[in-house]
Amino acid sequence: MLQIDLWKRLLIWLTCVVGLVLALPNGFYTRVETHNDAMQAIELQGETPELLAQASGWPTWMPSSLVNLGLDLRGGAHLLAEVQVEDVYAARMEATWPEIRDALRPERATVGTIRLQPSAPNEIRVRIGEPSGMPRALEVVRDLAQPVPTLTGALATDLVVRGEEDVLIVTLSDEERAASDDRTVRQALEIIRRRIDEVGTREPTIQRQGADRILIQVPGIGSASELKEIIGTTAQLTFNPVVGRGTDPDATPGVGNKVVPSLDESGVYYTLEAAPVVTGEELVDAQPSFDQNGRPAVNFRFNPTGARKFGDYTAANIGNPFAIVLDNEVISAPVIQSHIPGGSGIITGNFTIEESTNLAVLLRAGALPAGLEFLEERTIGPELGQDSIDAGRIATIVAFAAVLIFMTLSYGMFGIFANIALILNIALIFGLLSLIGATLTLPGIAGIVLTVGMAVDANVLVFERIREELKSARGPARAIELGYEKALSAILDANITTFITAVILYAMGSGPVRGFAITLGLGILTSVFTAIFVTRLMIVMWFERRRPKTIEV
Incomplete structure (x- = not known):
């Protein structure tokens, strides 16, 4: 017979209440958003009367998590960037040359003189004075190679070394190129995320697309060009020894220069x-400051490895200039006055305060390992986002009203129970979206509209099954019980297959597709819960109160 344990009833209603409470802040979106921004500012800057006034707009004891609005709803900037992974090959070869030189120097008696030859960006060519010493040179350089993990488990190294007469040629192996490409894109992805987080933007979408592309969507930012200024600079910082200074850009620098x-x-x-000598990768901190003349500058600090290199170089080169190079431009070339221990220093130049602050942000976030080519850029204004919200709201209201009317006309009192469950279903969806911090996009609104239509499907199956049982001369209680029992398998089958589709869309898709998949998947979970538990509980409570001899569905 119809019976639901008290603890189950309490648990069902408690779940609905929690969902409603979590969804409630979205009904006061602007007020709660102002409160959240003020609380975050108080944590960073301390309390001020203005911030406290803004924070008081929403009770601190209430949940304050919101459904984040995506790019197409809030407006903002969209970029699709391609990482120039080939740039890393040349930098890797430049860094490998000192190791090769230092390894071959003790073997001069065998290999003779060692001279770096003009080489392609992705290889190193070294001429040795004694061609007969080539086998020994190959052996020494091959010992520098490091193993590279491969998916097949096959043994591979990062360097390929071969000899042609008296020239030693070193290139990167195919396995190392593939691993380097993957590392480069992953590193670029993380650094872009850190740079965007530094400027305090809300809920950016930063995803890898394909082998070497990155999708960046930042809601609320002014324009795509503003976003490019934040992430487009590679901020490659290096400290290089100075060989000479002149005015001829076409001067022959010499091999290795x-x-x-x-x-x-x-x-x-x-x-x-x-x-x-040292690179920006060994920086651990960079902060805007002022030099001794009161001009904007940037203080920096190296990690222990960088500090040791920097200290050893300055101790051995007092009186010589060295260059601070940022993105292949010399921003300063001071003369080393004394040994600089501790691994800290200051970058000076003709900076404005804003430029020194931005440089500190870029250096602190880390250098992009390679350049970015922007293949696609769009700016979506907030007006267009508001239009999307209005259109989505109208579509949801129309779908919602149509379903409510249809269910009431088709199933009477039972249809009203289904409608109440449908309202709770929408609240639970927004509560879950707020809880997990999901981003709602225009396709996400489409997913909610689809959920509204699908939410009553389970109830329709149950109610039609109850009708069939009533035609078999079953009693009302038995007909309701059998209706839920026999419809359960069909409900689960239909929703599980749709949920699997949503999971695949989320795993394989990106951007708008994921937004649709999230709301569809959560909508399926809440729809099944409200249809199987909430609607049934309301029918049971109604039946226990009225004890009707007959029912009409």
């Missing part, structure tokens, strides 16, 4: 050793 323009001095070019 490069010509770099000065950022502040127009028409001045520096010849630098290509292999840096």
Whole structure:
């Protein structure tokens, strides 16, 4: 017979109440959003009367999690960037040359002189004085190679070394290129995320697409060009020994050197050793500050490895200039006055306060390992986002009203129970979206509209089954009980297959597709819960109160 234990009833209603409470802040979106921003600012800056006034707009004891609005609803910037993974090959070869040189120097008696030859960006060519020593040179350089993990488990190394007469040629292996490409994109993805988080934007979408592309969507930002300024600079910081200084950009730098323009001095070019002493990857902190003359500057600090390199170099090169190079431009070339221990220093230049602050943010977040080429960029204005919200609201209201009317006309009192469950279903969806911090997009609204239509499907199956049982001269209680029992398998089958589809869409899709999949998947879970438990509980409570001899569905 119809019976639901008291603890089950309490648990069902408690779940509905929790869902309603979690969804409630979305009904006061602007007020709660202002409260959340003020609380975050108080944590960072401390309490001020203005921030406290903004924070008081919503009770602190109430939930304050909101459904984040996506790019197409709030407006913002959209970029699709391609990571120039080939840039890393040249940098890797530059960094490998000092290791090769230092490894071959003790073998001069066998291999003779060692001279770096002009080489392609992705290889190193070294001429040795004694061709007969080539086998030994190959053996020494191959010992520098490191193993590279592969999916097949096959043994592979990162360097391919071969000899042609008296020239030693070193290139990256195919396995290392593939691993390097993956590392480069992953690193670029993380650094882009850190840079965007530094400026306090809300709920950005930063995803990898394909092998070497990154999708960046930031709601609430002014324009795509503003977003490019935040993430587009590679901020490759290096400290290089200075070979010479001149005004000819086409001067021959010599093997192992490069010509770099000065950022502040127009028409001045520096010849630098290509292999840096220290790189920005060894920075652990960078903060905007002022130099001794009160001009904006940036203080920096290295990790222990970088500090040791920096200290050893300055101790051995007192009186010599060294260049601070940012994105292949010399921003400063001071003369080393004394040993600089501790691994800290200051970058000076003709900065404004804003430029020094942005440089500190870029350096603190880390250098992009490679350049970015922006294949697609769009700016979506907040007006268009509001239009999307209005259109989505109208579509949801129309679908909602149509379903409510249809269920009431088709199933009478039972249809009213289904409608109440449908309202709770929508509240539970928004409660779950708020709880997990999901982002609602325009396709996500489409998923909610679809859920509204699908939510009553389970109730329709149950009610039709109850009708069939009533035709078999069953009593009302038995007909209701059998209706739920026999419809359960069909409800689960239909919703499980749709849920699997939503999971696949989320796993394989990106951006708008994921937004649709999230609301569809959550909608299926809440629909099944409200149809199987909430509607049934309301019918049981009604039946226990009225004890009707006959019922009409």
